[in-house]
Amino acid sequence: MQYSFSKRTMVQTSATAEISALAQQKKKNGETVYDLGIGEPVIAVDQRIISAVTDAMKQGRTGYPPAAGYASLRESVSSWHNRIAGSSFSAAESLITPGGKMALYMLLQALLGPGDEIVVCSPYWVSYPTMAALAGGQVREVRTSGEDGWKVVPEQLEAAISERTRAVVFNNGANPTGALYNSKELYALIRKVHDRGIVFISDEVYSGLVYDGSTFSSAASFPEFSETVVIVQSFSKHFAMTGLRVGMVFADQQIIRHLTALQSQTTSGAASISQAAAEAALKDADEISEHVRSTIEKRRNHLYLxxxxxxxxxxxxxxxxxxxxxxxxxxxAKYGSDTGLAMRMIDQARTAVVPGSAFGAPGYIRISFGIPEPEISAGLEAIHQALS
Structure with missing residues (x-):
């Protein structure tokens, strides 16, 4: 049977998911593959989190959760975020979602209509443009460069805003570049957006993975912008809980109520046992997140060496x-295209990476340092041998 699909859902598979699928297929075929394309910290989930999941199941906590998330978890995430980010969100200004990705998807569904625009900084996370398109919207890119530390300045951001702009989607601790904005830089950017009456969606899922003694500045740390700023957070990177799929939105209650209704009609919220895992993670948040952060910092240092x-x-x-x-x-020196080079790496070196084109930046390769050091070394050595 020939099926007919709606035009707006005719999207390509995420580049990172596609590369991962190629790697998994090779592994299934018995090949040794080094996955330097993976977008997660490959670290065993803390035993306290595992115990909380099994306890929740034994206690029968397996029914539908409240659409906005369990009240106890909403209280906990608000307190946690206020402590680490200098924010002042109440539980009523929080929403528990099945992953940070779903949080962003629902926000764009809620804010965009046909022909509306979001502004993103390029290189950008692969899913931003597709999410905007699925909501009927379009993307305006603000290009950054490695020479400038992959950072945008207020004048660039202001120039990209049009009468059709409904939101700026901003990623601090950026994927794929790792660009980290300090408080002064961040304030200046939000000020430009706030003055235009536009929503500033701050994707802060990498806020726990900051290195060399640097500190993370949250867009929620400025009280004067409380009506402008929406925060997206996730348990995935902070606590190495990627597959448990727990994300968060922090925003004005009007936005939270709207998203809660949307979530009630779509996913019904994050899984009950995943929310139990999240509550356990927050009980020992500093210890668990520091273990993840310090482990990944060592892997980053090893990768660059x-x-x-x-x-x-x-x-x-x-x-x-x-x-x-x-x-x-x-x-x-002569690589043709970054996409072609990435395919050579997976075919000839059995090492998965992601081409920069997927992030709006041709001529680059994204390499993850989420996997253990021996696998990093083996993957890079395989690339070196295959391409030399």
Whole structure:
């Protein structure tokens, strides 16, 4: 049977998911594959979180949760976020979602109509443009460069805003570049957006993965912008709970009520046992998140030592995130396209990476340092041998 699908849902698979699927297929075929494309911290889930999940199941906590999330968890996440971010959200200004990705999807569904626009900084996370398109909207890109630390300045942001702009989607601790904005830089950007009466969606899921003694500045730390700023957070990167799918939105109650209704008609919310896991994580939040952060920082340092050694490079380590965003020319002087180079790496070196084109930045390769050091070394060595 030939099926007919709606035009608005004719989207491509996420580039990161596609690369991951290729890697998994090779593993299924018995090949050894080094997954440097993976977008998660590959760390065992803390035993206290595992115990909370099994306890919840034994106690029968397996029914439908409240659409906005359990009241106890909403209280806990608000307190946690206020402590780490300098915000002042109440439980009523929080929403528990099945992952940070769903939080962003619902926000754009709620805010955009046909022809409306969002502004994003390029390189951007692969799903922002598709999410906007699924809501009937379009994307205006503000291009950044490695020479400027992959950072946007207020004048660039202001110039990109049009009469059809409904939101700026901003990723601090950016995927794929690791760009980290300080409080002064962040304030200046939000000020421009606030003055235009536009929503500033701050994707802060990498806020727990900040290195070299740096601190993370949250967009929610400025009380004067409380009606402008919406925060998206996630348990995935903070607590290495990616598959449990628990995200958060912090925003004005009007937005939370609207998203709660939308969630009640779609996903029904995050799974009950996943919310039990989240509550357990928050009881020992500092200890668990610091273990994840310090482990990933060691892997980042190892990746850059190996990159610079094998490819005779002088690459600078990112201040945050999970990724090295490396010029494709580092690996091959004549590489054709970054997409072609990435395919050569998976085919010839059995090492998965993601081409920069997926992030709106051709000529780069994104390499994850989420996996253990021995696998990082083996993957980079395989690339070096295959391309030399």
């Amino acid at each position: 190996e990159l610079n050694r094998l490819f005779k490079a002088e690459l600078t380590r990112p201040a945050a995130g999970l990724y090295a965003f490396v010029p494709a020319s580092t690996f091959a």
